[in-house]
Amino acid sequence: MQRILDSLLFPLLAVVSAFLVGGIIVFLVGDNPLRVYEIFFASAFGTIDGISYTLFYATPLIFTGLAVAVAFRCGLLNIGAEGQLYVAAFAAAWVGFTLDISQWVVIPLCMIAAIVAGAIWGGIPGILKSRFGSHEVINTIMMNFIAVGITSYFTQYYYRLPGDPILQTKTIFPQAQIPRMSAILGTFGINFPAWLPLNFGFFIAIFACIFVYIFLWKTKWGYELRAVGANASAAEYGGINVGRSIVLAMCISGALAGLVGINEVLGYRYRYYDGFSANYGFTGIAVALLGRNHPLGIFLAALLFGALVRGGLFVNIFSDRVSKDLVVVLQAVIILFVACEAIFQFLQKRNLATGKN
């Protein structure tokens, strides 16, 4: 119990500190911080609509948070989730609007396409790292830009409907759509508004959390991956193939980021929309850090960030001083505080003095 409380303490401190900083900024730009935060949380958790939007916005962040965490556990920083989810979403859409076949075949194919595309896009920096020793941070950043370029090229020149002013592909066949929450709950006789975008992707996100937990802590591969992250040279000395673990970690990381494409394309827009990601890949870094690279923590952190996205939209409407960019600022400040845990170390020292910790 003490362990759980301890691992919650620093993330909570970071969030509270970030909200204080955010409050000061709100005050500086001329609005009442309490009012703004009230709008935030009332709109995110106050109604069924609010909660369902919060879960919908949290879904991609669960995927990218898990993606960053798996790489992190192997000692790698995957800044490329953004690029991985773009190619994956495009791949899912391509299968969806190309294959006019039964839904029992096309939906799994779309998902496999997303997973494989994400895994390849994540795997390339992994291979470059293990084979040539080139730093994954730079390579994943570069591949973000390459992904944006390639997907935008194919969308613009090959798969856009003639005359469509928006840079997006044609829509996927109806069989490739995954059900929305209203349809899922409807089969159990529960009434749920059909226009809410929350969809089956959310359940896949929960499943992904469980998968990552089992993979990292209950399989040999996961053990090896974590051993490499803890101390690569010791792991190598212990007979672990470090290069293989690095490539595996990056492939799984990319695949998880790629699952965003399922929520986005198969569950929500039903097409590939150029530049759809609201920085999901980068927010994933915040989610993973705040969730301490553990699936449960990531789930909770993603809920918080999902709520912020939802709340930000409402703040944008109800305040003429504060814009939804406050959310982006809060995310950044949370990362700063989580990464600088040493700031809070004075608390730990006190714990030591009183014989706790």
Next chain:
Amino acid sequence: MIDATDIINISLVGSTIRLATPLILAAIGGLYSERAGVINIALEGIMLAGAFTAAAVAAKTGSPYLAALSALISGVVVALIHAVACIRYRADQVVIGTAINILFLGAPALFSRAFFGSSGSTPQLETAQRLPNLFIYIAFIAVPVTYFVLFHTRFGLRLRMIGESPEAADSAGVSVEKIRYMAVLISGLLAALGGAYLAIGQNSFFTRNMTAGRGYIALAALIFGNWHPTKTLLACLFFGLTEALAIRMQGVINIPNQFIQMVPYIITMVVLAGFIGRVHPPKAIGQPYVKERR
């Protein structure tokens, strides 16, 4: 019929120099920080901070010089966040840099809405409120100055020593922390100028994410240039040239723009993998220095 001289002519040189200027300022800034062993992914964020500050101050006061000065201050402040987090609190340098980049995706828009009523962009500046050339001179002076500082002064020697082997520098009586702070702050100054050039030199306003990845391209140029001032300058000019060509060829020759824009990124990956020569990053890059207690 398109003539080759429509694309390759004297004005191409001009636009190459103009497009390379923000890259040179940011990359040379990054060079100080990275040669001292501190990764500076935050270049993008610092550029955005400098760009917004310059545009906002120019719009409010009408003075471009005051705007440039304010941009410098903003660069120092943001670099200080990076330095304190990475040096004092030994946080992960890449994570902090990423946080700073995210921060300045949001912060300028937030303040822009509060000050100017629009989160999209700051008000359009008049010609007298801009500085179209000053930053170009500064960029091209910064390169030889940096070369001299790096290789012919005691500060430069210490800076390079700290980036290669902080332990050795420390036992020689050099303060690793102090020089790393200075290096990161210098990188903040230069990167902010690069951003300011975008806002009040090349353009006449600030728009959301107006750097559009130039901080990362500067980082790429730094790698391509092997962390060396002159080679970094050449890398920046080359990336400036690809951008200039991309703009000119739009609609003239049938090469999709997206592919030309990708060139710097692909080159960086190829260079980093060691296919073109070898890159030698500073040995202690990315490692926080923990002084041994006696």
